[in-house]
Amino acid sequence: AQSVTQPDIHITVSEGASLELRCNYSYGATPYLFWYVQSPGQGLQLLLKYFSGDTLVQGIKGFEAEFKRSQSSFNLRKPSVHWSDAAEYFCAVAPNQAGTALIFGKGTTLSVSS
């Protein structure tokens, strides 16, 4: 069965420091991968997605993610974190069947210290 693992439940980063959030997936075929961000009490907003092609994908708000098939990973990065980036981040994989729901990791909460 497909699954997504986000090993870090909570991460604290200093403002201006770099960020990397980890995501590992379990899926037999070529996955469709996503990163979402959720502010408290809000819905999820798509940051970026990977379907095929270039393994380094750029998203909104200065985020990027790299797909590494050999490591079954899709880690999210940002070179310089801003206080407004504090939120919960979810990695997700879409099974290769239209209409099937995305499978989400349990999320990583990012805190930003000044």
Added chain:
Amino acid sequence: SQTIHQWPATLVQPVGSPLSLECTVEGTSNPNLYWYRQAAGRGLQLLFYSIGIGQISSEVPQNLSASRPQDRQFILSSKKLLLSDSGFYLCAWTRTGLVTEAFFGQGTRLTVV
């Protein structure tokens, strides 16, 4: 452009009372629709999904039900709420016939007292 509306934003209901949460999508036709529940530290749990009017699939046995009376309307219901039904409920949609990203509503915070 497509938009998704979910209401109410917050709801406090007594145990044993009924529930109706509504979600509508605008700007697209025949979307795939989903209800998720989110509990702290547990990620998103898929409750129901629908690929068409009257077609509902349930992922988790529970005290809730879902209906899709119109193409772009998805309703989450309960006849009698339990304390354990408290949580943050999210509606989402994806484009039909494709593997694509999901678009989420703003969520409903349900507190059962």
